[in-house]
Amino acid sequence: MGCRSLDSQGSRRGGVSGDSGAGDGLDPATRLVLAGRRPEWTDALVNPPVWRGSTVLYGSVAEMRARQHDTHHKLYYGRRGTPTQWALADALTALEPGAAGTLLYPSGVAAIAAALMSVLSAGDELLMVDSAYEPTRSLCDGLLARMGIVTRYYDPLVGGGIAELIGPRTRAIFLESPGSLTFEVQDVPAIVAVARAHGITTLIDNSWATPLFLPALALGVDLSILSCTKYVVGHSDALLGSVTAAPGRWQALRQASYQLGQHVGPDDAWLGLRGLRTLGVRLAAHRDNGLRVARWLAEQPEVAAVLHPGLPGCPGHDLFARDFRGASGLFSFVLAGGDDAARVALIDGLKLFGIGYSWGGFESLAIPADPQSLRTATRFAAAGPLVRLHVGLEDPGDLIADLAAGLARFRALRDGSAHQP
Numbered sequence: 001m002g003c004r005s006l007d008s009q010g011s012r013r014g015g016v017s018g019d020s021g022a023g024d025g026l027d028p029a030t031r032l033v034l035a036g037r038r039p040e041w042t043d044a045l046v047n048p049p050v051w052r053g054s055t056v057l058y059g060s061v062a063e064m065r066a067r068q069h070d071t072h073h074k075l076y077y078g079r080r081g082t083p084t085q086w087a088l089a090d091a092l093t094a095l096e097p098g099a100a101g102t103l104l105y106p107s108g109v110a111a112i113a114a115a116l117m118s119v120l121s122a123g124d125e126l127l128m129v130d131s132a133y134e135p136t137r138s139l140c141d142g143l144l145a146r147m148g149i150v151t152r153y154y155d156p157l158v159g160g161g162i163a164e165l166i167g168p169r170t171r172a173i174f175l176e177s178p179g180s181l182t183f184e185v186q187d188v189p190a191i192v193a194v195a196r197a198h199g200i201t202t203l204i205d206n207s208w209a210t211p212l213f214l215p216a217l218a219l220g221v222d223l224s225i226l227s228c229t230k231y232v233v234g235h236s237d238a239l240l241g242s243v244t245a246a247p248g249r250w251q252a253l254r255q256a257s258y259q260l261g262q263h264v265g266p267d268d269a270w271l272g273l274r275g276l277r278t279l280g281v282r283l284a285a286h287r288d289n290g291l292r293v294a295r296w297l298a299e300q301p302e303v304a305a306v307l308h309p310g311l312p313g314c315p316g317h318d319l320f321a322r323d324f325r326g327a328s329g330l331f332s333f334v335l336a337g338g339d340d341a342a343r344v345a346l347i348d349g350l351k352l353f354g355i356g357y358s359w360g361g362f363e364s365l366a367i368p369a370d371p372q373s374l375r376t377a378t379r380f381a382a383a384g385p386l387v388r389l390h391v392g393l394e395d396p397g398d399l400i401a402d403l404a405a406g407l408a409r410f411r412a413l414r415d416g417s418a419h420q421p
């Protein structure tokens with residue numbers, strides 16, 4: 001499933017090479033339609049079929065031996081993928097100008113683990129953003145710590161000040177922008193500049209923005225990681241992860257991933273490809289709907305703060321305006337006072353928001369979250385409990401009416417309980 005797109009095979013049947021999407025002169029919207037559709041993988045069909053297989057048969061031992069030296073985009077053994085996986089990897093590479101290739105993983109967390117293990121060895125130190133996705137922290141504090149890798153957490157707003165945290169063993173800096181649950185926007189170019197000056201590898205969890213809204217490799221990041229489960233698949237029906245590498249990190253990523261035995265089933269890769277074709281229009285709708293709901297929430301007296309990178313109140317909003325091409329539909333809001341029971345009353349009664357983990361599908365979701373319990377380098381102080389929303393493709397007016405009823409439930413409990421002894 002490794003996919004280094006060196007050969008440019010675009011033809012009249014469509015399909016563009018995944019090699020350095022910057023060089024094709026096309027808008028990302030066009031690339032989304034063409035990317036990965038190589039005629040030798042699709043034949044005359046628009047989409048590659050689902051290729052199933054583990055064993056690949058060779059005509060002779062000589063042929064088998066020859067293939068060992070030339071496995072790129074050739075059937076070799078099932079773990080190395082088929083055209084179904086290659087097409088998705090190729091397409092994701094085409095979305096990151098400057099990328100050498102993309103590898104696929106069975107989940108976003110598996111992608112994060114493989115990316116980190118391709119960079120770090122025993123005795124190395126990792127700088128990890130304090131607002132990271134909780135399972136990322138768990139990986140660092142668990143498996144990586146056991147393997148002798150030390151993680152130091154840093155303030156998401158540190159910017160160029162990260163230089164002061166770098167020690168002789170620092171090998172990698174991991175970014176996630178905006179941060180999980182609290183949505184602080186990081187100064188990616190400033191951190192990349194410091195890392196480069198010290199020969200340190202940078203990795204970013206780019207699941208929120210996707211390369212469409214934040215072309216991370218073009219900003220100098222070495223490894224761009226997606227939980228494709230979210231916006232790439234886009235329909236809440238498959239788990240999938242990816243890592244797209246700059247040329248200098250590609251071989252090490254490929255080696256680590258092969259050694260870990262990572263592989264994605266062709267059905268899931270196919271669902272990822274199907275989702276990817278509409279990523280542009282879906283993200284634009286999530287952005288517009290999300291902003292409308294966020295702006296409405298910001299005006300409600302029951303809401304103390306809206307943590308949405310597109311709104312001025314969000315830490316790092318100026319960096320968002322400078323570096324991002326848009327916002328996705330995921331953000332949080334902080335309630336004005338009240339306790340967990342009042343927050344639960346708000347969420348439990350919502351009719352259009354599901355209660356569940358993950359996000360990035362077509363549907364809206366709401367969950368309670370308590371970010372302060374996850375922090376070690378910084379403190380997250382809030383005026384009340386926090387709710388994270390994923391705003392889906394429903395009509396935003398309907399969603400606002402649902403939330404208005406929710407805020408009324410919250411207010412009744414908050415103000416009612418305030419008068420109790």
Ligand SMILES: *Cc1c(COP(=O)(O)O)cnc(C)c1O
Pocket residue numbers: 107108109110133176180205207208227228229230239240241358
């Ligand atoms: C969901 C998520 C992941 C993990 O993705 P899975 O595909 O569920 O393993 C990684 N990073 C962020 C920011 C996420 O929200």
